[in-house]
Amino acid sequence: MTVIPFDEVPQTRRWWARAAYAAVVCAALVPLVAAGLAGTIALLLTGAGGLVVTVAGIYWFLISRGVMRWCALGLAILAPLVVLVLFIQAGLLREVIITLALGFVALVCARAALRERGEGKAMAEHPAPAWRHAFLVMNPRSGGGKVVKFDLQRKAEELGAEVALLEGPGQVDVDALARQAVERGADLLGVAGGDGTQALVAGIAAEHNLPFLVISAGTRNHFALDLGLDREDPTGCLDALRDGTELHVDLGKINGRTFVNNASFGVYAEVVQSPEYRGDKAGTVLEMLPDLIRGDKGARLRAQMDGITVDGPQAVLVSNGPYGSNDVAGLGRRTRLDRGVLGAVTISAASTREAVGLLRRATKHGLIQRTAAEVVVGADVPEIPVGVDGEALIMTTPVRCTIEPHALRVLVPRKRPGVPPAQPALDLVRLRELAWGRHVSAPPAPPEPSVPPSAVPPPAGGGS
Template structure:
């Protein structure tokens, strides 16, 4: 790993750190001046109490039905309103608003100071392979019709690619399409569609060591985003066919099936399996959640994360590479896809106390978040529902998730938006040293492991 001496830190980062301390000082000073020490303590106690009541009320809203559910919702709404009323009665509302605003400014300044240079945070690029027969699968229905809207078929064919459209009255066997193309001599595979289809064809490309082209024509396009591609302009992804570079990225495996983003177990997977979910998403969620959270319905899960056992979690999320430390739902970004590890998150909240405990980011109960080379999810039933890259499936237990480091050769355009840097952790010791100039070496991101060499196209 490399080190960056503190003396070499840009002066702007020092001033960001000092600004963070200044904002914290004024955030504390405002209520002290307005209300005194006793009043400030009272403000903190009432604010924390309102927060805990709101969280508990939301939990009861999720696990209850009928009158109790709506009473819990009313309490969740009333708690912050009562807090605001108390602040108004004490003539301290604007002071509190100003103090909270200053605290937010302090957080922004601290993150700007702690953000290290991007060296080591981007994936290594390799020369693009030469190809003769590119085969692309395109789903005209995906992403609200992006394939048609951006005229992707014609543009790809003009570049020399063969295109297969997934259209017709019945389902199309994408696996068979891709394998037949490989048998006919395809030396590059690609997909314009959702992440589920991307994962299916990516697995075949990795199996035959062929380059894989991702075209961001799906709805959410998490995989494309984490490759640094432009979700709003899928046409730009085709530039990789004439001016591209190659990235070597990991692939997740779940009972032998490939996934590029994540696999989810528990509450979410149970809900999306319901036949009523497609017609009434919100109503189905509200109807099923009480029994699922309390454990009265659905399988009881048992997750093993590299030997650590989590018994009875309501939800487990296994991702192909870890998400940011503040992202427990898999809705954020992964800064790189070649770390060679899975991300694992297990959430347990079977009581009000545990729901409130999630605020503290509990490690034994409530929330477990770590990286792993293997995650095994068992249950008290032979089959459990699993969401794999947004696809609802049933899988035999135990379900085993593993990672294949740098198994996929992804072809991307040389010019692309890129992946924004991850938010740094709030290291208060490092922040203090940045602000006041104490000498210490700052450790940069670990260097990436040696990559798997690319084989010639068509090998």
């Protein structure tokens, strides 16, 4: 984590952070002042008790299972409600409303302070060449059946594309399918499916310097989001076949395999390995969280990032381009995909308390964020589980992650929603630094993308 001198932080962000703290202080003082001296002690004890019970409930929810977990969650929800009722019974309804309003003001000010400025210009667009034989792979099971729901096969074939459905029987070799299409003369490849399938075919398109069409028919479509595509209606992605433009984006490589989003090790990779993960991601994470927080599972990892070594992290996330400074789990977005660097995040928690603190964004102790050209993850075992674009894999150690700048020519519609603005997470440590600290921690600024000679697009032409 780099350090920005306090006097280089924009003045407006500092005042927004201070305003957030001022609103919190006022919110706490309003009921105390109204209660008078006699009632102040009782209110303080009531509020402090509610806070302790809420924090304890969240803590036990994260580290427990079964009935104990849901009792803890109920306690964490019930405690602030009980405090609220007690305040109202004390004749402080008006003060409670004012306090809640000030809490909302504090949240708005905090987000204004934490919002990153100067994210850079949009990715450069290049003329799209004419195509004659577009080959699209479509997974009818992906994204809850979006291929069928939006009638993507028929619409693509009406535009002149060849479509291959991954219907089986059995497991379909997507790699072989795409390579055979190239041998038959395909000059454009595309995928309607999840990010794992997108990455596999994207690697083949990059290998043959062919345009690649992303159709957002997966469940989360993180890659499509960062390309500025419409995740709700994948039909719009097909407009690129009629009126498209090219973006030249980076590709990540992990032990020779392509990834478009990220590769995860340790905690998250263990979760992805669970057979139940595909059907119930949230439930699987909750079920495995206690063991993972305590460090009861997984090999001991060692991450090397351009000369920096982190020994024993519980989790490592390597991404195709850095995520926002507040995103330590790869759940957010990347402002651009052509910076030519990997994003790297490691989390090392020495205790359950530290792990919970990181989850609550109340501390950054044990958190390292970097950009790097190469990340190598070793372990004390010959093989480790790795989550690659949400796919569960077992890889031989050491696992080497690299970046191929501007390796992929992505065909996108000329008219598309664009990349939405990032919403900052409520990072309490960073907010405190902005308001009162002498320095502000921040990830190193990624380098401005440069266009290698190999990325110069071919001559422009009309559509098919």
